[in-house]
Amino acid sequence: MKATLDDLDARILNLLQEDSRRAYGDxxxxxxxxTTAVKDRIDKLRDRGVLENFSVSVxxxxxxxxxxxxxxxxxxRPADCALFEKQVLAVPEIQECHHVAGAFNYLLKVVTRNLSSLEHLLSTRIKMPDVVSRTETTIVFSSVKSRGMLDCTLALE
Known part of the structure; x- marks a missing residue:
């Protein structure tokens, strides 16, 4: 279901993404x-599921x-996807899991202390015998942009 935003909702969402602790009055x-109108709009955005949560970036x-x-x-085997997804939800090092099109089924973003812990994670938690047939790992050297803000005004165009 596509969420319908007006200009004020979009601007409020953009401000909250910049700083989720920003005061309603600001x-x-x-x-x-x-202030009351802002609080009401934020409550409605949360109730509609447009605003999922307030979080901290570490x-x-x-x-x-x-x-x-x-x-x-x-x-x-497509039947194994549910088992794999259940495993993914139980692994805290997996930050993101996306079901994707192409030669592979899933794209994971993982964060670990070091290469040894990445190797351990791959061999014990991700490469599930009889479920996962193949993996391909890309290690990040540095990030130019790692957390983008969703410009909600673009949904108005």
Whole structure:
């Protein structure tokens, strides 16, 4: 279901993505609404599922994690996908899991302390015998952009 945003909703979402701790009054001043009106709009965006959560962005390297990797995962039998997805949900090092088109079924983003922990994760938690038929791992050297803001005004065009 496509969410319908108006200009004020889009601008409020953009401001919250910049700083989710921003006060309603500050948002109201920037978009021309009262504090109460901003709170009501944010509540409605949350109720409609447009605004999923408020979160904190942690610096991977400064928190002690030296390896970010993307892993493509191939599964030959479609019936095994549900088992793999269940496993993914139980592994905290897997930050993202996307079901994708192409030669592989899934694209994972993983964060680990070091290469040894990445190797252990791959061999014990991702390469599930009799489920995963192949993997391909790409290790990130550095990131130019790792967390993009969704410009909600683009949905208005």
């Amino acid at each position: 948002i109201g001043r920037q978009v021309g609404l009262s 610096s991977v390297g400064k928190a002690g994690f030296d390896v970010v990797a993307f892993i493509l995962v191939g599964i030959d």
